[in-house]
Amino acid sequence: MNYWLFKSEPDEYSLDDLRSEPGHIGRWDGIRNYQARNFLRDRVQQGDGVLFYHSACKVPAVVGTARVVRAAYPDPAQFDPESKYFDPKASPENPRWFCVDIEWQSAFARPVALKEIKQNPALEEMVLVKQGRLSIQPVTADEWSLLRRLGGAS
DNA sequence: GCCAACGTTGGC
């Protein structure tokens, strides 16, 4: 069982959007960064915990949690010429990009802002702090527990 | 909207 932090722009896909999906399950697609792709493809397992992070917005913050319900499979959008995520170099025989399915789990009583995370000495080793621009990143069990506590998760 | 941090691409 591993823990992750997934970033999403709330204007594109927010935690509430995930909750609104049928069965509270949504596809985490559109990842087009190689470091993030490699984590998604090689390391993210069914049952893993996900901190849901809102990026590129007024108050970047961890806003809740989700759970991985399906491990990596080829992102269908890469084969769709109509999609903005279309990749002409990808083929079903040789897919380049992957996605997972996640299930909404909880919304924090209080979002934990990036600013607050950066100021907390217990969180200074988070990838979020050390390497800013990575949209899928590993989180330790201690970081997971602390973030949930700070967010007032039950 | 600027630009810094990464990784990939491709000319030579």
Added chain:
DNA sequence: GCCAACGTTGGC
């Protein structure tokens, strides 16, 4: 196989 150009990400 070097390295400049390019694409993506995302805080500010």
